[in-house]
Amino acid sequence: MVRSGTLILNAAARLLLPLQLLFSLFLLLRGHDEPGGGFIAGLVAAGGFALYLFALGRRALSEMLKVSPRDLVAIGLLLGVVSMLPAWWVGEPFFTAQWWTIPVIDFKASTPLIFDIGVYLVVVGSVLTAITALVKTDQEDDAR
Amino acid sequence: MQLAVLGGFVVAGLAPLLHHWFGARTPLVMALLPASLAAWLLGQWPAVASGEVLLLEWAWVPGLDITLTFLIDGLAWLFAMLITVIGALVLVYSGEYLRGHRDLPRFLVVITAFMMSMLGLVLADNLVTLFVFWELTSITSYLLIGFNHTDLAARKAALQGLFVTVGGGLALLAGFSMLAVAGDSWSLAELTGRGELLREHALYTPLLVCVLLGAFTKSAQFPFHFWLPNAMAAPTPVSAYLHSATMVKAGVYLLARLHPALGGTDGWMITLSLVGALTMATGAFLAIQHTNVKKLLAYSTVMALGTLTMLLGIGTEGAMVAFVAFLLAHSLYKGALFMVAGILDHETGTKDVTAMGGLRRVMPLTAVVAGLAALSLAGLPPLLGFVGKELMFESVLEASAWRPLILLLAFMAAFLTLAVAAIVALRPFFGAPRETPRAPHEAPHAMLAGPALLAVLSLSFGLAPGLLDPLVGATVAGIGVGARESHGAVHLALWHGVNLPLLLSLASLLLGLLAYRHWDRLRALLARLEPLMARGPEAGYEALMAGMVAVAGWQTRMLQNGQLRNYLVMTLLVLVGLVGHALFFRHTLALDFSLAVYLHEAVVAGLMVAGALAACVMRSRLAAVAALGIMGFSIALTFVLFSAPDLAITQLLVETLTVILLVLVLFRLPRFATLSTPIERLRDLAVASLTGGLITLLMLSVLAGERLPRISDYMVENSQPLGHGHNIVNVILVDFRALDTLGEMFVLALAAIGVYAMLRFHAEAYDARRHATPPERDDG
Secondary structure (H helix, E strand, O other): OOOOOOHHHHHHHHHHHHHHHHHHHHHHHHOOOOOOOHHHHHHHHHHHHHHHHHHHOHHHHHHHHOOOHHHHHHHHHHHHHHOOHHHHHOOOOOOOOOEEEEOOOOEEEEHHHHHHHHHHHHHHHHHHHHHHHHHHHHHHHHHO | OHHHHHHHHHHHHHHHHHHHHHHHHHHHHHHHHHHHHHHHHHHOHHHHHOOOOEEEOOEEEHHHOEEOOEEEOHHHHHHHHHHHHHHHHHHHHHHHHOOOOOOHHHHHHHHHHHHHHHHHHHHEOEHHHHHHHHHHHHHHHHHHHOOOOOOHHHHHHHHHHHHHHHHHHHHHHHHHHHHHHHHOOOEHHHHHHHHHHHHHOOOHHHHHHHHHHHHHHHOOOOOOOOHHHHHHHOOHHHHHHHHHHOHHHHHHHHHHHHHHHHOOOHHHHHHHHHHHHHHHHHHHHHHOOOOEHHHHHHHHHHHHHHHHHHHHHHOOHHHHHHHHHHHHHHHHHHHHHHHHHHHHHHHHOOOEHHHOOOOOOOOHHHHHHHHHHHHHHHOOOOOHHHHHHHHHHHHHHHOOOOHHHHHHHHHHHHHHHHHHHHHHHHOOOOOOOOOOOOOOOOOOHHHHHHHHHHHHHHHHHHHOHHHHHHHHHHHHHHHOOOOHHHOOOOOOOOOOOOOHHHHHHHHHHHHHHHHHHOHHHHHHHHHOOHHHHOOOHHHHHHHHHHHHHHHHHHHHHHHOOOOHHHHHHHHHHHHHHHHHHHHHHHOOOOOOOOOOOOHHHHHHHHHHHHHHHHHHHOOOHHHHHHHHHHHHHHHHHHHHHOOOHHHHHHHHHHHHHHHHHHHHHHOOOOOOOOOOOHHHHHHHHHHHHHHHHHHHHHHHHHHHOOOOOOHHHHHHHHHHHHHOOOOHHHHHHHHHOHHHHHHHHHHHHHHHHHHHHHHHHHHHHHHHHHHHOOOHHHHO
């Protein structure tokens, strides 16, 4: 049921995915000051991938993603844990936020941002894990 | 020292690597670790002997007042010395006993880890540290009893030992917590100085009960003695080390250590001396029913542990001297005897003493060692065991409570132990030679060295007990009985003159020899008691375990029956109960019914209600989902109306994803069915109304007044200056409450993995079934 995308859906998915990903990144980065943030951005990105999956199938998605969604979850958790370490390095209590300014582009990097990226990856990874697992069994059922 | 102990764990972990380099010589290499620790301890002897208490400070978790400080006084020194010296000997011995065994590296890892845990236990000054090491010894003991993990009996015995000791450990943790509260310190060095405060404290009785439970289970006191003989499923070096010389003495050590803090009250004295005497008699009585040499020795260990507890209970200075002498004597002879038992098993292939005979011709050296050690066990001169037994009788005559009963039990234990000693030392080595499963040879040197050294020590300390005076004095000072100045006044002697203890010894010798001569008949007689024995404490343990499993099964069927509706009902009822209790009993209800609603707000709320109602009455799944969707979007709309854009976006996205997930699962679900009876639907209605009503009340009462200072004010004020962000929701999520978010990330990840695993393995099982059913097609 999922493989048979129509031409319009296929084309739309291909065109929309980059836009949705760009939008999700935008939401992720502005999240600290404007509505947005890792959770919302992750949901947007997952929605984009889900559309792509419906249009072109699971194999096309995994070929494009290159990494398994479960690995995304793992990387996200790792980033979440890593983001609390810099505070230890400067001798402050566990999880104290650290802020640095990257000189040339005047971008404010921080451990909360790293943490938010972790949230983003966990959300994308979790949703995709669930959806691809469901689709996978669907296709196996169809094959029989 | 702390570094040495912690490093010892690292060395334990390196054992497989060492085994790769040194092969069969690895145990010898690893024996260097306890040997060098023993040498270091020996270097501290002058200070310890002069009555000094060494405190090696080391902060561990300063915020919680947990330290890794080690305390070395006479008591700790004696135990540490026994652990390291016997540990080194056992490692050398096990190299030969387990030569070529596939799992030798694993054995070395665990036994070295045990050694370090035990050392940490007797040296620790902090209660928490002591407890951590205490539990570590239980766990390593579990791994060692179950060393032959393919054997069901070994696994069962290991689990039994673990449950009993760890169950006691749980009580001990409670006892320690109360002790720390009552004494206002976690440090043993400080607590032992506050005995009067502790004994007067209201918590004294409960904390004593908990601490004693911990110590009694660990040291296999009646009625918890049954796990120790079962633990003999372990390889013999383990039995020699853990289950006679060291671990089972941890409970006794703890009692001795806490004696100045808790001892001296009637409760302490009566409990300890009665339980100890009972254990002593039970152990000796059960011992002579067995023909398995390891079981014989195990029950006599139970007897010895009972003796030690009883002596602590009597509590006079003479009893403490007897305690130390008996402890040392027992560690020496029992270690030696267990290693001899291992040699017999190794050489003849059987553990049954009635199947052996005449071995003194083929194994003369082993016979001599066994004889010496058994003489000490029997308490005959000129060995250290005799000194210990005489002192024990002397102390029993000093006992203040229940003297006749304790004396009777002690006498019974003494003569039965003598019979056990005779059985172990005479049965295998004398009489006519017998066919054994393996043709016996003299044991290799590495296996004989340990028991021989221990037996010779028993003999020389017995001939010159004066050598032990300073050690016994320092240890008794560590237990804190008698004034510090009096130490050095302790004199051990082999010959006390003709007195009551000597007469008791003589009588027990005669009775014991009689029991040995008629052992076979005695055993047949005792075998008739079997049905009574089967109702002992072990049956209680079995019943308890079976009951626990039954209750677990019942409550799993009740709570986790696989029906989502039941889970929901349970969760909601708990929510209603807890929130309702807090709302009605902790606060006074003040409701605010002033309704000032705009029309568009009322419309949105009406949509929500309509969606919920529709979802309940719809007869088609798709329609119900659509109705729920209406509700979801109305909620998002509410967020927009009350200017919470973040929440609104999230709600919308979640609704969208729900649609995606539903598209995926909708076709796989069975037809829409009504699964509940009308009564169940009424129950569900009641639960739903309760929940809804309560939450409404909660909302109204929250609106009615400012009960608590608003935490959101803090967030609003500090979001920019502290969190460098204008979006308060996000700052809370990733900065103020980042730890919570991290926890939620893990929950989300777990949920995803759960979904994956469930679908994946379900599909695989389905596959397997499909491929199994039509085999003809493959052939065709």
